Amino acid sequence: MQPLDPATLNTLTDYEDYSVTSHSYDTTRRPIGVEVILGCFAATNTPPLQEQVILDAGCGTGNYLQAIHDKVGICHGIEINDGMLAQAQSKLGNGSSVHFDHGSLLELPYPDEFFDGIMCNQVIHHLDDPMPTEDFPNVKTMLSACYRVLRPHGVLILNMCSRHQLLDGFWWADLIPRVVEQMAARIPSLELTGKMLEAVDFQLGGLIVPLHEVLQGPSYFDPRGPLKKSFRDGDSTWALLSEQELQTTLEQIRTLNENGDITQYLDEREKRRKRVGQTTFIFARK
Numbered sequence: 704m705q706p707l708d709p710a711t712l713n714t715l716t717d718y719e720d721y722s723v724t725s726h727s728y729d730t731t732r733r734p735i736g737v738e739v740i741l742g743c744f745a746a747t748n749t750p751p752l753q754e755q756v757i758l759d760a761g762c763g764t765g766n767y768l769q770a771i772h773d774k775v776g777i778c779h780g781i782e783i784n785d786g787m788l789a790q791a792q793s794k795l796g797n798g799s800s801v802h803f804d805h806g807s808l809l810e811l812p813y814p815d816e817f818f819d820g821i822m823c824n825q826v827i828h829h830l831d832d833p834m835p836t837e838d839f840p841n842v843k844t845m846l847s848a849c850y851r852v853l854r855p856h857g858v859l860i861l862n863m864c865s866r867h868q869l870l871d872g873f874w875w876a877d878l879i880p881r882v883v884e885q886m887a888a889r890i891p892s893l894e895l896t897g898k899m900l901e902a903v904d905f906q907l908g909g910l911i912v913p914l915h916e917v918l919q920g921p922s923y924f925d926p927r928g929p930l931k932k933s934f935r936d937g938d939s940t941w942a943l944l945s946e947q948e949l950q951t952t953l954e955q956i957r958t959l960n961e962n963g964d965i966t967q968y969l970d971e972r973e974k975r976r977k978r979v980g981q982t983t984f985i986f987a988r989k
């Protein structure tokens with residue numbers, strides 16, 4: 704594989720420092736919706752799931768690959784951050800059925816029609832800074848790259864948060880409204896995502912929302928969780944806060960805990976989360 708052009712590496716938006724985050728990422732992150740992903744890949748059935756060649760685009764520490772690698776044929780993970788990639792490699796090795804590449808989703812270094820399926824979990828919000836003139840140029844580039852490397856009828860699955868889910872699916876959203884809006888602006892709406900998929904000739908399959916799982920696993924329900932840096936590192940929305948905003952928010956969380964109001968606050972937020980979930984899986988076929 705060709706070494707990456709530094710200009711390409713710079714397209715990664717850098718508000719979250721994944722070289723640091725990689726060390727604690729797995730303490731607060733779970734691969735949710737694995738059965739959704741496997742179901743979408745299996746629906747093709749030619750070849751059968753256990754023979755399919757799958758790409759995890761932006762594989763991070765390899766949580767999703769770890770969950771699916773023994774159920775599919777051959778897996779490839781591509782990741783731009785060295786620290787995240789090192790964690791993935793240490794978990795899964797770089798053997799005959801799981802391969803890792805350091806690279807960018809904007810220039811997928813694979814031959815045309817190489818994959819039966821591609822999953823892209825929680826990466827889209829890193830691809831573009833909000834642009835006044837053009838909508839999500841890097842997401843468009845990434846979708847075109849995915850189209851090229853998928854075989855005909857191959858499946859692309861995008862796992863992303865809708866604006867509604869950012870607002871209602873995470874209990875701390877009311878406490879950090881400015882950066883939740885800022886994060887929402889980084890993510891195309893579900894409608895626009897569908898249009899962008901169709902513009903590169905994908906056929907839309909549908910949307911699935913797993914309501915019973917949370918991205919942070921059991922740690923999500925820790926009422927003091929955000930007081931810990933390792934917890935905040937598991938959700939890049941926290942990285943958008945200024946130091947002053949962070950300190951004010953942490954003080955609010957300490958007060959909610961100390962005066963006992965946190966239980967009612969979390970119960971109310973949990974009702975909202977259960978209605979919308981945290982993330983949406985959009986699947987499409989070449």
Ligand SMILES: C[S@@+](CC[C@H](N)C(=O)[O-])C[C@H]1O[C@@H](n2cnc3c(N)ncnc32)[C@H](O)[C@@H]1O
Nearest residue numbers: 761762763782783784787807808824825826829
């Ligand atoms: C929130 S993490 C998700 C990781 C993994 N997919 C998961 O769900 O656990 C986002 C990941 O996308 C990676 N990433 C961001 N932009 C990328 C790009 N242009 N090419 C490849 N990886 C990228 C980041 O380095 C980070 O590891």
